[in-house]
Amino acid sequence: MIGQKMEDLINNQINAELYSSYLYLSMSAWCSQETWNGFAHWMRLQAQEELSHAMKFYDYLNERGGTVRLAAIEKPNDTWASPLALFKEVYEHEQKVTAMINAMMAEAIKQKDYAAEIMLHWFVSEQVEEEANASEIVAKLEKIGDSTGGLFQLDHQLEKR
Ligand SMILES: [Fe+2]
Ligand SMILES: [Fe+2]
Known part of the structure; x- marks a missing residue:
């Protein structure tokens, strides 16, 4: 059985991962446009x-006998x-998510x-990779500057990812 505090943190994280998914989908739409x-x-x-991250927490909470409570995104x-x-x-968003994961780990x-x-x-471990991927793209874009090529x-x- 899971404690109330951990249950609340996991529900909050499900919402944060779903928001990440929503944010990145919105970014994808802008890029397409x-x-x-x-x-x-x-x-x-x-x-x-990000949706799969939300589902990892969702499945874990169910397995531990907790109650999944979905909130507005x-x-x-x-x-x-x-x-x-x-x-x-x-990159900034991923750093915020890392801080949330670290706070959960501390708890x-x-x-x-x-x-x-x-x-x-x-x-x-996943957050180490997420931050590294985002910061690498930022660094490349900073080097590229105004070069359309x-x-x-x-x-x-x-496109090859
Ligand atoms: Fe995530
Ligand atoms: Fe992420």
Whole structure:
């Protein structure tokens, strides 16, 4: 049986992962509209990944005898100034998610909730990868600057994800 505090944190995280999915889907839509098809593809896959994160927490909560309580999902932005502005927001968002996962891990350790700790290990590693992927794209976009040719090349590269 899961404790109330951990149950609340997991429900909150389900909402955060669904919001991430919603945000990235909105970003994908903007990229498509701007005919950045590679960026759109990358963001669309990312949206799917975030949905799978929400479902990992959802399944875990069910398995542990907790109650899944779905809350309203915040409306994401739908316009960005540039691909760089968009990917900077992805990176900042992922850092926020990392802080949430770390706070959950700290609570699991405090409560000696070993099952939650083991489940959260996967997310701690996943966030390392998520931040690295986003920051790498930001760094490339910063180097590209105003070069349209460079943007097309990166867009083409991300289409292969
Ligand atoms: Fe996630
Ligand atoms: Fe993520």
